[in-house]
Amino acid sequence: MNQHDHVPTGLAISGGARSRNAMMICVTRRDRVRGTRATPDVAAALGSQKAVIALTLAAGLLLSAIVVAAAEPKVTKFCRFQAGKTTAFGKVEGGTVQEIAGSIFGAWKLTGKTHALSAVRLLVPVTPGKVLCMAGNYRSHHPDQVVDPKFAIPQLFFKPPSALLPSGADIVLPRGTTNVHYEAETVLVIGKRAKNVPKEKALDYGFGVTCGNDISARDWQKDDVQWWRAKGCDTFGPCGPFVVTGLNYDDLLVTLRHNGEIKQQQSTRDLIHDVATVVSFISRHVTLMPGDLIYTGTPGTTGPIKPGDVCEVEVEGVGVLKNRVVAGP
16 A cells, blocks of 8 residues: 555445445556556446545535534514504514414414504513512623622612503603613513522523613612612613514623613623523522513613603614603603
């Protein structure tokens, strides 16, 4: 065997096939030594062997592509909507809502009915039993970006579900407060019951994400003993317009536009406590149920809003939550 002899590798060959291949290789080598060309039969056999190798490599590449595609989570957009007398969940594709029978947190199927997205009234995308909100979960939201040691663990507060507001509805500024701010946030939607969940499994309990705006009356937040009205007034929890599954919760750009001007913009990569940490921590103390919401925190500096203003919160891959500000009665 000289340095130019080459035996193809990488194929599992049966005993009979191995003998035939060995004969072909021997004939080929003798022909080379004698300086003659292989017979037509041998040449055809070698061509067939090359074809088998090429097909095997192609099949391997195709299988690898299928495995990678299967490993990637499917991105799906859901909404909850009202059309006439119908209130239901829907699957959103482009400008069409495909009506769903059942709950997105359990058994559901498409009814076959469709609606134009522009023709339905979008509701808060889920009906949670609890709404929890992270305080100070971005370094950029702390004074001089110095994080107080008490934030070494997740710091949370409750917002009542009655504060939730769908995209397109008005944020109402109540009497008695003079300093109300916007707070753009990514909101996690819980997908299944979570109690004492370890961090390494916590992401399995998330269903998807949506956009949120944690409206906050700073004067009441500062002066009251509790934040019940500073954070919990009616309309102080804009949320929506969609819930999207299959996104990387810890790598989403969050943006707030106030009257069209960008005022907040940062990635969830910069969360002090990532989503898995927050879910695990909460579940040690409070049982999370399907549809519960976790506002994950707001970045940077917030600003005041007044009647006539428009707030837009955009979370990468989700959509835009848009609300106008009005004065209360």
